[in-house]
Amino acid sequence: MAAPSSSSAMPPETTTSGTYVMEINGFSGLRKQHCGGDSYVISPETFTVAGLDWAVQYHPDGDADEETGHVAVFVVLVTKDATAWAHVDFRLLDHAAGEMVSFFREKDPILFDSGSEDLSTWGTGELAARIFLENSPYLAGDCLKIECSLTVCLNRLNFAADDEDEDDGHPPPLQFPVADDDETVDVTFEISGEKSTAHSSILAARAPGLLTVTTVSGDETTTAAAFRALLQFVYTDTLPAAIGDGGETAAMLRDILLAADRHGLARLAAICERAMCRTIDAAAAADTLAMADRHGFAVLRRRCAEFMASPDNYFLVEKSAGYGRLDPSLRREISNMYYDIYCSRYGAPDV
Numbered sequence: 001m002a003a004p005s006s007s008s009a010m011p012p013e014t015t016t017s018g019t020y021v022m023e024i025n026g027f028s029g030l031r032k033q034h035c036g037g038d039s040y041v042i043s044p045e046t047f048t049v050a051g052l053d054w055a056v057q058y059h060p061d062g063d064a065d066e067e068t069g070h071v072a073v074f075v076v077l078v079t080k081d082a083t084a085w086a087h088v089d090f091r092l093l094d095h096a097a098g099e100m101v102s103f104f105r106e107k108d109p110i111l112f113d114s115g116s117e118d119l120s121t122w123g124t125g126e127l128a129a130r131i132f133l134e135n136s137p138y139l140a141g142d143c144l145k146i147e148c149s150l151t152v153c154l155n156r157l158n159f160a161a162d163d164e165d166e167d168d169g170h171p172p173p174l175q176f177p178v179a180d181d182d183e184t185v186d187v188t189f190e191i192s193g194e195k196s197t198a199h200s201s202i203l204a205a206r207a208p209g210l211l212t213v214t215t216v217s218g219d220e221t222t223t224a225a226a227f228r229a230l231l232q233f234v235y236t237d238t239l240p241a242a243i244g245d246g247g248e249t250a251a252m253l254r255d256i257l258l259a260a261d262r263h264g265l266a267r268l269a270a271i272c273e274r275a276m277c278r279t280i281d282a283a284a285a286a287d288t289l290a291m292a293d294r295h296g297f298a299v300l301r302r303r304c305a306e307f308m309a310s311p312d313n314y315f316l317v318e319k320s321a322g323y324g325r326l327d328p329s330l331r332r333e334i335s336n337m338y339y340d341i342y343c344s345r346y347g348a349p350d351v
Contacts, residue, residue, distance in 0.1 A: 014154040018049035021093075022056045024144040028134065032061040039063075046078050049086075050152035053078040058146065063125040071130060073104075074123030075148050077112040083249060085109040085157055085241055089149040090127060095140035100147050103127055108159050108271070111249060111279050118281040156238040159271045174202065176235035187211075189231075194224040196231055207234045209264030222262070226255035233260075233268050250279040254291065261295060269297075277303040282313055286322030289330060309337035311345065 022043050024030065032039040039059060046053040055076045062068030073090050087109055091100040104124045113119040127146075133139050178185055178197050185197040189210075203210045229239055229252070243252045257272035277300055280288060289304035291297075308317045314334075317323055323331070342349070 014156075015087075015151050016050045016154060017149065017151040018047060019147055019149045020047040020054070020056060022058060022146045022148070024058060024060075024146065025142065027060075027139055027142050027144045029142075030060050032059065032067070035060065040072075042076075049150045050084060050154065052082055052084055052152070054148075054150060056146070056148050057121070057123070059125070061130075068126065069129055069131065070126040071128055071133070071144075072123065072125040073127045073146055073148070074121045075150065076121045077114045079114055081115055083111070083113045083115075085111055085153045085243075087151040087153075088122060090123065091147040091149065092128070092138045093145035093147065094137050096137035101138075108274060109153050109157050111275065113249065113279075116281050119279060122278075153241045155241055156232075156236070157241055157243075158238050159274075174235045176232050178235075189227065191222055191224040191227045194228075196228060198231060198234075202235065207263065207265055209262075210234070222259045223252075223255050226252060226259050229256050230259050230263070230265065230268065233265070239271075250276065250281075250284055250288075253279060254288070257297070258291075258295065261297075273297050273300045276300050280304055280307045282316035283320050284322065285313070285317050286320055286326050289334075290322070290326055293327075293330060305334060305337060308334045309341055311338065311342050314338045 020043065024041075030041075035041050039061070040057045040063070041060075042058075043056040046055045048054070055078050057072075057074040057076060059072035059074075062070045063072040063074070075088055077084060087106070089102055089105040091102050093099075094101050104127055106122075110122045111119060112122065128138075133144065138144060178199070182197075184199060186200050187198045187203060187210075189196045189198070198210075200211060229243065233239055239256070243249050243256075253272050253276050257269055257276065260266075260268040260272060276288065280303060285304050285308050289301060289308065292301035292304060307313055317334075326334075
């Protein structure tokens, strides 16, 4: 069989970027008791990136109930009923050097969903220690300048390599979907009535687990959309930016994770597991924990348990339908974790 042509590679990743600088005047005197009930101040105006409105939250004493000695910063997707994947970088102005310095960023794109309280906001509770800032070039005239840099992904998502894969390199992207007139295709997959074609030479090199059969019909455990995304990753090392809408995004990531695990795509499974760790909310946390426990996704299982056992989330999770479906042993595990965290934070409750 002739080799598939790689001359027509995927179009470049399309992104749009924007920045916003929030000035914190009177840094030394601004503490959380001056910020009202929310313990933070929000940027006086929103800023627009990719046609969406965003805002910045500044917490002068961290985002926890108790003071942490750190300042915290978060970016919020304000536009109603909107979702987006974006790279975020928080920087501080070095007044002496006259340049912005990165203090906190995430290597993977972050999912924002304005319809979810948990997913509409992303940032860090420990941007920098107050005592460090007070004696640094980042504070001048008692003014701290925080820059939020956003890069919104419009067509596809690139994910960083795991640390152990940094030196391995990844194959150059090929065209996907495969062209209808490509005579070199020799594999056909059929999922829920939807057909996708591929090249056995590409699958052998990048996803040998998919060569166990050449045609899959009526796969009840893999949706057509998830399998299409899986093939896109095989060919391009990227995922589509439009992975579901709103609450469907987590479900789609789950489906891709399960398909990747089933067909031996370890890197894609790790990517989806990392992404799902940032899409946990109170409504779906219990079901996600059960799935992670059942399939052995240790990183996701641990993050779900930590989220559910947090005193900030425990009683919300307990009211969810999924919590009632949890195996009793998992409910006991979360209850015990909650008690330990509560006691370490607030002391043992009065009996």
